[in-house]
Amino acid sequence: xxxxxxxxxxxxxxxxxxxDPSIANRPLVILSNNDGCVIARSAEARAMGVSMGxxxxxxxxxxxxxxxxxxxxxxxxxADMSQRLMSIIEANCEEIEAYSIDEAFVKISxxxxxxxxxxxxxxxxxxxxxxxxxxxxxIGESKSQAKLANHLAKTITSCSGIFDLGIxxxxxxxxxxxxxxxxxxxxxxxxxxxxxHGIHNALQLRDMPSNKLKKKFGVKGxxxxxxxxxxxxxxxxxxxxxxxxxxxxxxxxxxxDSIGELRxxxxxxxxxxSEKLREHxxxxxxxxxxxxxxxxxxxxxxxxxxxxxxxxxxDTRVLLRAALSLTTKVFHPNYLLIKAGVIMQKLLSADYLxxxxxxxxxxxxxxxxxxxxxxxxxxxxxxxxTVYWAACGINRKWKIRxxxxxxxxxxxxxxxxxxxx
DNA sequence: TCTGGGGTCCTAGGACCC
DNA sequence: TCTGGGGTCCTAGGACCC
Numbered sequence: 001x002x003x004x005x006x007x008x009x010x011x012x013x014x015x016x017x018x019x020d021p022s023i024a025n026r027p028l029v030i031l032s033n034n035d036g037c038v039i040a041r042s043a044e045a046r047a048m049g050v051s052m053g054x055x056x057x058x059x060x061x062x063x064x065x066x067x068x069x070x071x072x073x074x075x076x077x078x079a080d081m082s083q084r085l086m087s088i089i090e091a092n093c094e095e096i097e098a099y100s101i102d103e104a105f106v107k108i109s110x111x112x113x114x115x116x117x118x119x120x121x122x123x124x125x126x127x128x129x130x131x132x133x134x135x136x137x138x139i140g141e142s143k144s145q146a147k148l149a150n151h152l153a154k155t156i157t158s159c160s161g162i163f164d165l166g167i168x169x170x171x172x173x174x175x176x177x178x179x180x181x182x183x184x185x186x187x188x189x190x191x192x193x194x195x196x197h198g199i200h201n202a203l204q205l206r207d208m209p210s211n212k213l214k215k216k217f218g219v220k221g222x223x224x225x226x227x228x229x230x231x232x233x234x235x236x237x238x239x240x241x242x243x244x245x246x247x248x249x250x251x252x253x254x255x256x257d258s259i260g261e262l263r264x265x266x267x268x269x270x271x272x273x274s275e276k277l278r279e280h281x282x283x284x285x286x287x288x289x290x291x292x293x294x295x296x297x298x299x300x301x302x303x304x305x306x307x308x309x310x311x312x313x314x315d316t317r318v319l320l321r322a323a324l325s326l327t328t329k330v331f332h333p334n335y336l337l338i339k340a341g342v343i344m345q346k347l348l349s350a351d352y353l354x355x356x357x358x359x360x361x362x363x364x365x366x367x368x369x370x371x372x373x374x375x376x377x378x379x380x381x382x383x384x385x386t387v388y389w390a391a392c393g394i395n396r397k398w399k400i401r402x403x404x405x406x407x408x409x410x411x412x413x414x415x416x417x418x419x420x421x
Numbered sequence: 422t423c424t425g426g427g428g429t430c431c432t433a434g435g436a437c438c439c
Numbered sequence: 440t441c442t443g444g445g446g447t448c449c450t451a452g453g454a455c456c457c
Contacts, residue, residue, distance in 0.1 A: 032425035075426095103457080187456085220430080247426080248426090254422090341427095401423095
């Protein structure tokens with residue numbers, strides 16, 4: 001059964017345009033947290049030469065000149081649109097693996113005439129009609145082939161967003177069109193090495209001597225080569241595998257040099273991370289906190305500290321105690337910190353709790369659990385921070401900047417767009 | 422003034438076991 | 440000159456993904 005990769009073009013930009021038709025077909029740029037740099041742009045902005053990853057302050061004038069619309073990232077909106085997209089895809093295929101916020105691998109049988117075009121066109125129509133999101137569909141025998149076909153679907157304009165490598169008589173011709181750096185799994189280092197060794201496109205990569213590849217890139221190189229030949233080496237995961245760690249971090253809107261503020265930030269992140277654990281019914285075995293200064297100033301400083309918990313837990317109070325006790329280990333008064341974060345590690349299912357022979361801790365009482373549950377429910381129902389820990393601080397001057405935030409048009413009643421006849 | 426956030430997998434090397 | 444062999448587990452760091 002072939003594998004297809006379905007993804008949304010310029011997903012974040014398309015979501016913003018979906019809830020605000022006034023910016024459809026306009027150059028549009030989405031900024032990262034703190035309105036730092038460009039993380040997505042509409043096709044129009046791309047065509048006008050706005051590139052990914054550019055710091056906003058460096059290209060502000062260029063954006064003004066081309067009359068670009070600016071949006072701060074609105075992850076609540078994107079996550080909700082993603083769920084809607086996934087459920088449409090799921091209803092139209094045999095198996096689905098939601099691979100990232102804007103793409104899914106799917107399994108779909110070939111009809112008797114071998115032509116999957118009708119299916120693909122129909123899926124594009126439905127998603128555009130219901131969500132106003134344009135999607136691209138690439139079809140192949142392995143995940144890497146599906147990725148490659150998806151790339152071709154976007155770059156060959158005549159195929160209107162759909163490319164099926166499986167029915168092409170001359171696959172080699174198309175593999176040759178894909179630059180090696182655009183092959184899934186090839187990063188900057190790998191691409192550089194390839195160029196030095198005369199490998200410039202996907203065809204050359206597929207056909208190069210595998211012992212040479214193995215020597216440099218180990219099993220990953222061999223796997224990739226086999227996948228390009230159409231052999232499945234990367235498993236299709238129709239059931240989500242439980243996460244092994246959970247990280248919450250961000251850059252601060254201004255540098256900080258006080259441990260008091262660092263404690264507020266670490267507390268805020270720890271609380272969010274514990275919520276995540278409870279959402280996924282998992283416990284953390286150990287917790288790491290980290291801080292660093294800016295990459296762009298002299299005297300770079302970066303530090304982390306880890307603590308193993310006596311018993312795996314997802315109780316905010318237990319995790320807060322551990323995380324806050326680590327702050328003195330990473331804080332240094334001579335450095336201006338610009339980023340801080342918390343990583344919950346070695347996550348285990350909360351259904352089974354491995355006790356510790358020497359532990360003095362008593363088992364969690366039901367009263368404790370219901371307190372945390374009540375807080376979670378209040379915040380879920382009335383919005384984040386309806387009830388919060390004083391450890392997070394009240395002023396929170398370090399909070400991220402989002403000057404161009406759009407509405408929560410699909411998840412908050414008061415933000416629902418109004419259409420006037 | 423201002424440069425994202427959240428993950429996974431693989432490998433090498435150290436510590437340890439019998 | 441000479442220093443066992445075969446294995447597991449853990450961690451840190453690199454590379455990559457979106």
